[in-house]
Amino acid sequence: MVSARRSGDEPDEDDFEIIEVYDSFQKVGEWRKPDGSQPNLRELGFEEEELCPPDLFSSMDPTDLSFSEATGNEGASFERSYHFAALVLWPKGRALAIVAHSAGLSTTLPLLDDLVRQWQQAEGDASSAARSDALELARHIEQQWPKSEWENSGLSRQGDTANFLTSLSCLGTVETAVEFIERVIIAGAYTKADNEALVRVLEQMSEAGRSELLDRLFRKKAVTCIDACADLLRKLTHVDYFQDKSATLGDFSSMLTVALPDVARAEKKGYRRPSACVVSPQLVVDLVAGIDPIDPYSASIVVEWLLTGPQDIDMDDVLLPAALDLNKLDGNQESASILHLIGTVRENLRQRIAEALESPADWSRPAKLTCHCSQCNDLSYFLANSMQSEWRYRAVQAKRSHMEATIRSSSCDIDYHTSKKGSPHTLVCRKNQNSYYSKGEQRKRDERDFAMLVQ
Numbered sequence: 001m002v003s004a005r006r007s008g009d010e011p012d013e014d015d016f017e018i019i020e021v022y023d024s025f026q027k028v029g030e031w032r033k034p035d036g037s038q039p040n041l042r043e044l045g046f047e048e049e050e051l052c053p054p055d056l057f058s059s060m061d062p063t064d065l066s067f068s069e070a071t072g073n074e075g076a077s078f079e080r081s082y083h084f085a086a087l088v089l090w091p092k093g094r095a096l097a098i099v100a101h102s103a104g105l106s107t108t109l110p111l112l113d114d115l116v117r118q119w120q121q122a123e124g125d126a127s128s129a130a131r132s133d134a135l136e137l138a139r140h141i142e143q144q145w146p147k148s149e150w151e152n153s154g155l156s157r158q159g160d161t162a163n164f165l166t167s168l169s170c171l172g173t174v175e176t177a178v179e180f181i182e183r184v185i186i187a188g189a190y191t192k193a194d195n196e197a198l199v200r201v202l203e204q205m206s207e208a209g210r211s212e213l214l215d216r217l218f219r220k221k222a223v224t225c226i227d228a229c230a231d232l233l234r235k236l237t238h239v240d241y242f243q244d245k246s247a248t249l250g251d252f253s254s255m256l257t258v259a260l261p262d263v264a265r266a267e268k269k270g271y272r273r274p275s276a277c278v279v280s281p282q283l284v285v286d287l288v289a290g291i292d293p294i295d296p297y298s299a300s301i302v303v304e305w306l307l308t309g310p311q312d313i314d315m316d317d318v319l320l321p322a323a324l325d326l327n328k329l330d331g332n333q334e335s336a337s338i339l340h341l342i343g344t345v346r347e348n349l350r351q352r353i354a355e356a357l358e359s360p361a362d363w364s365r366p367a368k369l370t371c372h373c374s375q376c377n378d379l380s381y382f383l384a385n386s387m388q389s390e391w392r393y394r395a396v397q398a399k400r401s402h403m404e405a406t407i408r409s410s411s412c413d414i415d416y417h418t419s420k421k422g423s424p425h426t427l428v429c430r431k432n433q434n435s436y437y438s439k440g441e442q443r444k445r446d447e448r449d450f451a452m453l454v455q
């Protein structure tokens with residue numbers, strides 16, 4: 001029999017052939033210096049050509065064998081490991097370059113940190129040797145720092161960008177630090193995790209230099225990274241190295257005030273970049289507490305926008321937690337904006353607490369549903385009916401599932417189960433008092449929060 005392959009046919013066994021894949025890697029680790037001490041150096045990869053004699057591996061017996069069975073999609077794998085001691089020789093003066101080129105930042109950044117510490121603890125010749133080693137390694141790290149914004153964003157979040165900047169500022173290489181900030185943070189990725197290190201580098205700069213750098217940072221990042229900018233501004237209100245803090249930081253306060261509606265608009269339209277932030281309670285606290293000491297007028301604009309702006313910033317999820325945090329700040333009683341925000345949130349709570357809270361007098365329950373199809377209309381009538389506590393909905397599974405989905409998505413005051421007597425089965429719906437109970441829980445939270453805001 002002859003079978004012809006047609007496009008779209010399922011492949012059969014004869015279409016595949018079994019092949020073997022060989023893969024290998026080699027690395028050197030568990031380092032010891034000639035004096036027996038253990039350097040802060042992780043595993044480094046190497047090429048077989050670097051071995052002496054070159055065919056060393058061919059005469060080695062494996063020290064470890066492991067065999068894994070084939071699964072449905074994968075073939076079996078057979079691994080052989082070879083371990084042996086090695087004497088590693090590097091050309092004098094090239095050690096750091098070799099490490100920097102063979103290892104990633106997870107190895108070189110801790111090593112740089114070590115070298116900086118050695119330099120800080122050493123004296124005399126040893127001190128200058130440690131410093132020049134640290135500077136050389138820093139240069140290699142800077143040259144090899146990833147270019148992509150995506151990678152830089154990860155490095156920033158996990159604190160690697162800040163660690164490198166801190167090493168640079170410890171070494172006093174402010175120019176290199178500033179170039180790095182321009183290239184990696186301003187033109188690349190910026191997160192809150194960079195800020196401690198940024199504040200430290202700014203301290204070592206001239207007044208004019210730090211103003212220019214901050215200007216470029218805020219112009220570029222005020223909208224896309226407003227959370228990091230607001231956190232930085234708030235940190236800068238606590239430093240004492242500005243000659244005239246209000247004059248220098250005033251422009252940046254205005255930039256954030258203007259950026260806030262843009263951030264919220266971009267978010268609402270759904271084209272917000274992942275690196276940009278939402279209007280979170282922390283952002284509200286950082287903005288108000290950061291801007292107010294510098295520029296009370298801008299702070300009042302921010303608070304007014306938060307309370308009455310077109311974006312409907314959520315009272316319970318955003319403004320209440322922010323007000324509770326701002327309420328704990330030292331000196332908040334002197335800020336008209338903070339008092340206005342706290343007062344509005346408190347009034348909102350007061351009104352909700354004043355609402356009557358009574359258990360349902362009959363069997364009618366809230367009947368607003370997420371779906372308005374004819375089946376769900378029947379559910380809505382049942383919910384509104386003050387005399388009926390139970391409803392038996394006999395229907396095929398698809399219809400019952402749809403009804404269950406509406407009950408869940410509309411948070412109906414209904415407990416339900418399926419009775420499997422007869423065909424089709426029956427969805428048995430019984431009314432409960434969940435809305436009343438959750439209002440009671442809400443009332444307890446409101447009273448607690450109100451008491452805290454009154455203090």
Ligand SMILES: [Zn+2]
Pocket residue numbers: 371372373374375376402406
């Ligand atoms: Zn429906």
